[in-house]
Amino acid sequence: MVLTKQNSIKKIEMGTIVTPAGFYAAGMHTGVKRKRNDLGLIYCDVPASAAALYTLNAIQAAPLHVTKESIAEEGKLQAVIVNSGNANACTGAQGEADAYTMRRATARELSVPEHTVAVSSTGIIGLDMPMDKIIPNIEHLTLSSDANDAAAFSESILTTDTGPKATCYQAEIDGETITMGGSAKGSGMIEPNMGTMLAYLTTDAAIEPDMLHHALKEATDKTFNCITIDGDTSTNDMVLTMASGKAENETLTPDHKDWPIFVELLEATCEDLAKMIARDGEGATKLIEVAVTGAKDNDEAVKVAKTVVGSPLVKTAVYGSDPNWGRIIAAIGRSGATVDPTAIETSIGSVKLLVNGQPVAFSEEAVSEYMLNDNVLISIDLNVGDGSGKAWGCDLTYDYVRINASYRT
Structure with a gap:
């Protein structure tokens, strides 16, 4: 464990996206890509407060539309289904239908309401989704809170990345240990205000969706929105946060005495992932x-x-x-x-x-x-x-x- 500069949070070297209480993950290879895992799932065993930010590109992929709709329903999510190898962008009505099908199949498999499932995709733009590979394999995703399955998820979201990007921090809030984990992908088509990047953050803090969105926006402006590799902004970019509330701290707001600690926790997690993305720029050495x-x-x-x-x-x-x-x-x-x-x-x-x-x-x-x-x-x-x-x-x-x-x- 490494203390940060302000000594209010600490980095958990072996922590993952499933270290926060209530979270599980899975990843597998379905054949959408030739080799690496290409289908991943994050699951929370309770409805989690959720917030997300999206690409500023005027052309946005179908999964973003579906995820926005899911979060808008009540600000709660229980799952995120992710595929790599195909962006499901610029695919018209069929692409929209395919994104909803992914949401529906995941909800059915997990026995959760459809609107508590987010959908995310990354890969080549303009190709129809290989649904014959994705949908049958959703039921074969084996969820666990094991670090190996967190690693399998982290691999499943990659495209031209040279390797997974993950981090984890903890802090004490209200006398309770609050954990935040993160996993991200991004290597090319990266420009400030996000690029071809996906980032998923999990925490067991108790916080309402609107306050989580407020904190995420502030953290993103200082981290993910401050990286650039090649000046291009993609159609699929998303940073999404889920908070299970299982740490049972007093619900966080800007008026809470420990709000600055939570903000530092979130910013440190985002900064780690942002720097990993920048360092892993396509062909980069520095x-x-x-x-x-x-x-x-x-x-x-x-x-x-x-x-x-x-x-x-x-x-x-x-x-x-x-x-x-x-x-x-x-x-x-x-x-x-x-x-x-x-x-x-x-x-x-x-x-x-x-x-x-x-x-x-x-x-x-x-x-x-x-x-x-x-x-x-x-x-x-x-x-x-x-x-x-x-x-x-x-x-x-x-x-x-x-x-x-x-x-x-």
């Missing part, structure tokens, strides 16, 4: 973190950070371990944020490159050596205000082109 201080406000700080970490020229410079700070300063200037060119300071790692808008002497060899690390930090101080923010991304490599040139074939 995670880039851009930390901005001294901005006019927090929103402008995040705007600068996103612009810099999303710049193809900055990304390729990081790939080549080239401390080309001119690319960083150019991205800052086009970000649209308030800047004073004579006040900007930039650093790569601990080495300052620019002070008061002027270049300073530094060892290019030392900075290049630092940029060989798996994690590269770019720090920017705009010196125009008190705003701060971060964004995460990855380097841009030859393999990104290779992977996406043959995604379908």
Whole structure:
């Protein structure tokens, strides 16, 4: 167990999405994909408070429509059925019907109301769903609270990811131990405000759906909405949270004395998953973190950070371990944020490159050596205000082109 910086929450190294009380998971291979698991299920043994956020793409896949409808019914879910290998996007009336069929089949198998089932899909856009593989296998999903089944679920949601992404944290609220677990996928078509990413969070905290949505929106704005890999936003993106209430704490609201602890718990879980997604960008070899201080406000700080970490020229410079700070300063200037060119300071790692808008002497060899690390930090101080923010991304490599040139074939 690793304590966080504020020591109010702790990371559970062996924790999973089924560590919170009341949750079970399963994953299996049905043949939608050639190899890895492609059908997964999360189940809660009680109706759980639920909240979700979705892609901002104007074209949204059928499963999103179904999930929105399910949550809107009463803000409660008991299950999420997920498939990978086929996005069920841009598939017309048949795609809508298929998403409802997945919801209905899952509800029937679990003996729960249809509106307590969410549906999620990821994969190739524009292909009819292989329902002959998915529907018969829903009954073969074997749920458990075992870590192996949580891992099977985490694998079932992947597309071009190199591996599963999962995390777990705990905190004490009202004298009760509150646990939050998360599982996510995402590797390409990632842009701020979510991209081809799916994230599922479970917690045993007691919280009403509207308050859960409020907290999730706040956490997502600071985490999932601050990652970028390639500037594309997909049709299927979703981050979904379920809270079983089984920890039996006093129901959480912003007026609760421990509300900040719950927010920290949620943000830490989301940040872990967001950074895993950024680090696993298609073809990536390095995670880039851009930390901005001294901005006019927090929103402008995040705007600068996103612009810099999303710049193809900055990304390729990081790939080549080239401390080309001119690319960083150019991205800052086009970000649209308030800047004073004579006040900007930039650093790569601990080495300052620019002070008061002027270049300073530094060892290019030392900075290049630092940029060989798996994690590269770019720090920017705009010196125009008190705003701060971060964004995460990855380097841009030859393999990104290779992977996406043959995604379908």
